[in-house]
Amino acid sequence: MQKPMKLGILTCVLLCVLGLFLLSNNVTGAAKQTLTAGYSKAAPTGLDDPLWGKIKPLEVPFDGKEIFAGKKTAVTTKAVFTDNEIYFWFNWKDATLSVTKEAWKFDGQAWSRLKGDEDRLSLLFEINRINNFATKGCAVTCHVPPGAPNAKEGKFGTATDAEKGDLWHWKAARSDPAGYADDGYLAKISDTKGGRKGDAGKGGDKQNMTADKSKPMYMLAPGKKLAKNNILLAADAVEIADYSVFKTGDVVTSRMPMAAEGSFGDIKAVSRYADGAWTVILSRKLDTGHDDDVTFNPQKKYSFAMALFDDSKDQDSYDSEVLTLEFKK
């Protein structure tokens, strides 16, 4: 019995090895960039955490459209997840720090708007499957031209009620100084209504403008400091009582980031602009418990796409192809 038993055991081992080798799940697929989120017990402490050095980067190519048509850029992307959260790390070259967003400037006589927008980065995931998003990305979400009746609420959306996207929108001037990225969602677009909505809760930015739209209404409150990149936060603003305190050349934020609450503030942001490049970390709970957010299950793969705005309006962007996000422990 000894010999057959050994033979039997050997066969079992052989079967297991064969099984593991041959039955690997990586047997099918096609070309599509995959961002692999590495696991870490501890959350990264910031932009310079050595943990980021250990994570394999993915160089994601972006193609420009509208005013950037024909141009290309790239974003180096990394991702890490802990037991509860996911962290995305982005780095891209940008010759100019753009946080103007039509800020007010005083010329000694009157106030005027500075020309310039802001740098932005957006990500779109699926909450409920968006038909063909996994293969065609944002191209399958309906975009409408500026000025269309349904352009007011966000210019794009999904084709049916069953389809729903999770939109992460990092804004260098309007959300980042308050430490978050706008958390929105994409719903069905109609003839009269756009499909881009903000998540439940509070956030976004507050207009700093008098009723006659001629000058700013708020200034930095005494004892407060301007936030990152000299942005005035809504929480630190006070109504201007005496406009004579301003000197020629003074600049005041026109869109003041507000503190985010509820689902709208789920995505935390940390950033730095240095040496002609942005480095941004966006983080969020894997499961926020909110209906307007994608729930990340580390056993699952997710399709997502990104867009980059270089001091530009919504229609002028650099877009990525659709990517896959996977988790690896």
Next chain:
Amino acid sequence: MTEAQSETTEQEPLFAAAGGGLAILLKVEVPADAICWHRFFGAMQLALLCLLFLSGGLMAFAYTPVPGTAYDSVDYFQFSLPLGNVVRGLHHYAWNLLLIVMGLHLLRALILGAYKAPRQIVWISGVAFFLVIPLFIITGDLLPWDQKGYWSTQVRFSIIASIPVVGDFLVQLFRGGSLTGIVALTRLYVLHILLLPCALVLLIGLHLYFLATRGISGPLSDDEIPRPKALFMPTIVNRWLALFILTAIGMGLVAWHWPAALGDPADPTDSAFIPRPEWWVLFLNQLVAIFKGPFMVLGSAIIPGGLVFLLGALPFLDRSPERRPSKRMGVMVAAAVVLAAVTVLSVMGYVEHFVRPEH
């Protein structure tokens, strides 16, 4: 007579028959090595088939055979229901392992000459599994409605269409139209969960019946020592149950740690997607790649079909009672050549599709 008494009387023959059947089974003796350390491939096949039936049955509760929604229902089952990933993983890994075990079972029977008289019919019914099981995989592949399943099915339809005379008819029969859509999905689903399981159960029954009536092959030794016997119930049944439980636990652990892949949802407009063949069809894929154009049918039907035919006809081609491999060099060499060809073609396919894929 009261109603209760009447029911008891009607049930008595049934109980008596069941009791009688059990009593017979409890007395049945079979060779002690029917299931043992060095002979378990057949028993394992049955265990894997049971696991496939169980896991498939559970998945059917959540499945919706409608393009698009089918993907959502599989996604929901796997990632939102408790142990969904284990059940789907079990189904996925079990059929992969089943193919390996079937191959090893056949190889063992071939080397030990188990197809020889009086077990020819056992062998033929065993070879028939190689016709039915791949049909399960082919029909099941489309069900998740993901890119891989959809485009693999498209490739298979084009291969089937290359079969002369009946090719187009078969494709129409499966697809039900010019496009692979809801009709194709419904037809393949019905085949996968209804018609093929019926055929398989029938085949399993026949195989076991032939095995019981013709006997299992004995050892190769010439000595006349009588084979040790064991009671079918409970000894052999318990061994099978132990094997089933071990297989289920092993497969379950693999499925837990390495969930079955669920690719992107199918996009019938994305013709740029080129599905990579699965490991078990790599050699067939290479055959089809070698014989192009009008000769495609050689690789897609004639050679594979001819091999299965030869395999089935083996007991009638090799009629001598000699079972020792060393005395059957002709069969052994032929088998080695076929095995080597399958291996070489598979390696070629692996290199082409996985090591240096152009897509």
